[in-house]
Amino acid sequence: MSETGAGFAKQAFLNLPAEKRERILRTAVEEFAEGGYEHTSIQQIAAKAGISVGAVYKYFEDKEALFACVVQEGLGVLEQTLQALAATEEDIALKAETILRDLLAFSRENPELIRLYHVLTTSGNRDVLRQFSQRIEALSASVYRDAIAAGQKTGDVRKDVDPSFFAFLLDNIFMMLQFSTACDYYRERFSIYTGRQPEDCDDWIVAQTLMFLKAAFNFK
Amino acid sequence: MSETGAGFAKQAFLNLPAEKRERILRTAVEEFAEGGYEHTSIQQIAAKAGISVGAVYKYFEDKEALFACVVQEGLGVLEQTLQALAATEEDIALKAETILRDLLAFSRENPELIRLYHVLTTSGNRDVLRQFSQRIEALSASVYRDAIAAGQKTGDVRKDVDPSFFAFLLDNIFMMLQFSTACDYYRERFSIYTGRQPEDCDDWIVAQTLMFLKAAFNFK
Amino acid sequence: MSETGAGFAKQAFLNLPAEKRERILRTAVEEFAEGGYEHTSIQQIAAKAGISVGAVYKYFEDKEALFACVVQEGLGVLEQTLQALAATEEDIALKAETILRDLLAFSRENPELIRLYHVLTTSGNRDVLRQFSQRIEALSASVYRDAIAAGQKTGDVRKDVDPSFFAFLLDNIFMMLQFSTACDYYRERFSIYTGRQPEDCDDWIVAQTLMFLKAAFNFK
Amino acid sequence: MSETGAGFAKQAFLNLPAEKRERILRTAVEEFAEGGYEHTSIQQIAAKAGISVGAVYKYFEDKEALFACVVQEGLGVLEQTLQALAATEEDIALKAETILRDLLAFSRENPELIRLYHVLTTSGNRDVLRQFSQRIEALSASVYRDAIAAGQKTGDVRKDVDPSFFAFLLDNIFMMLQFSTACDYYRERFSIYTGRQPEDCDDWIVAQTLMFLKAAFNFK
């Protein structure tokens, strides 16, 4: 349904064989996630992806368009993951546990995507920010808000809270846990706070976080 | 005990009159917070601070050392704010409200420092990261952990939770609220989630967040 | 006699259907005249002409050959215009007026050709320059020189002047008037000198210029 | 009175020792005049002038500013030459001869400046064009116009012509003679028209041109 790279890439990129297209995007994700936007050069990406500098400019208007495309691509993967989670018809407590485990597993398997998302938050470009923020809203905010609102109807969630704001707090927590798994600074911070390495204690993280959330949301 | 700029600056910087030292750091904070690390140039900072480029290199080994020093400085201010909070001998619920209000007020008054901290999280230098994470631990982790542990003793906080991890979650929430106040990306995200502008609803933020925390920590 | 594009194009270009050949040259004239030699790219011309980049290199050795061909083509049109003028059997004063009016009209209708000619004068390629200068001689120099020499015989033109040099001066004046009509810099210059816009005062230009020329050549 | 490079150069350039400043401008004049604006690279100029690329950007905002500065510089020299001519209190016929000889001598001695002026006419930048056109007006247009108007008063010049337009035609002729001396294309054109090399026949050029002008202006 959604063409890989649509929206930010030029037609030439979409015409590429899938293998090459993915190789380029994967390389770009890695490099941007590794070094941030500024530190990553087009030449670096081109060399690593085995194409010429000129080719990059055949495929993308400029460096920013490449970055935007790469972010969109990463968000697409996140989106699919989340939509799968949202679809499950489970009890809210179980649902929370599933989401939590899956998000951690996702961070473990795609740390570059999480890092890339983190890099995005430091981008100075207002327009791109707005676009992606909106994408992310469609992505997670509504899922969380709807789940909370539904929980309020079934009595699984206390009724005196604002679903939007609690969805926001919920995502804050999930986001920070993912950053703590994938991004250097937050990994360091995690182990200083807890005395543990984030990769060694998924079960503990899940257990403690669920205790926190259950109480906060008042579900049993 | 802590000389302004100690640790990352050269001796020459420490010998400077306080006024000049602060002017330089203040300028650097503003510029780094405004444009991020990469977009900010030494010549820009030097010019704005009214000193020569050469002087910067007399005071700091290189750009990174200046940045590190600037961050440390900013954290120092945060530290003082927090220590003042920690010292108050209030009931934990009231304490939480006070901290929350003060952190929001701080973000409002010193958005550059928050942005600077955010910029820091994207820095690639492992050593600098480690150092600052450790500073921050001395800064907030222990404060929160101790407060939670104390609460557990007085019965204000449930006893079945890990104080370290809950301190971590607590700081996550505080941190994201501060980013939501000061950093473009997170401001955008906040208003998409809640439909409000973060600057227009401090009371609402505080009320909702407290409801969340009170339940999560089970204090009354 | 003169195949369109002969001399600078490859055989493949000459084999093209006339419509396509002319479309390519017309497009190239426009682009070169609009942006100058350097600013105009082969891909730009190819795209606008609806052919492939590869085709351009099938038709022309390189960019310079295309440019040369384009100039030649433009000169061909100028040539025809001038030959038509030369053929008229009028009194020299009337002839001058006719030529003047027609050259101005030509500049008005084909400003790109005039601009193209102007661009040519800044080209660095000696060989190409020589060729075109020679073409132009066959084009205008002889026409003017012959007319002057003829005028000297009939007594319409003073006998003490060198027909070659006066032809040269005459063409200088015509050329500058055409540049003043078609080229940005010279248009500006014209209005600064005269306080008028060159497009608003053809009659005045013709009248004044004729006064100048009549006196200079001493014809009545 | 007029600082070398004022208006387009940064302060840093004006602070340079005169020797260096002149070396840079001279080099730039030569390179721009030789290859035109596009063909001439900053690196080329920097290398030939014995400075670094970075230095060029310390002295000038960008390539265009350097070019503008260089042109202004060249025009300054032309200006002085012309002002000296204008000041002479001679009979108009003698004045014309003097100007003509001096302009030719100037072209012979400073062909790069003439070429530079020619390059300027192909520049696409409207603002720069306007500025320089206006400089040139103050430079030559008024000189010629005033001389013609004065001649009309003394009876040396026919009274039925527009001084502005005749000044324009006069400058056209002078300009083309200078181009014919200094610029490849126009040199070629000259010898094709006249069968002579422009550098071998100053006296002839002057004599013929004066005959032309005397008749045109009707002075004796």
Next chain:
DNA sequence: CATGAATGAGCTTTCATTCAT
């Protein structure tokens, strides 16, 4: 000590030209 001019590597971007299809 302080200055700020100078350096030059490195970045993004363009485009004439080639060549596999």
Next chain:
DNA sequence: TATGAATGAAAGCTCATTCAT
């Protein structure tokens, strides 16, 4: 023959860092 993707050299410009004054 025609295509247009691919190349990569070269351009304009920035900026961390050095060093003569």
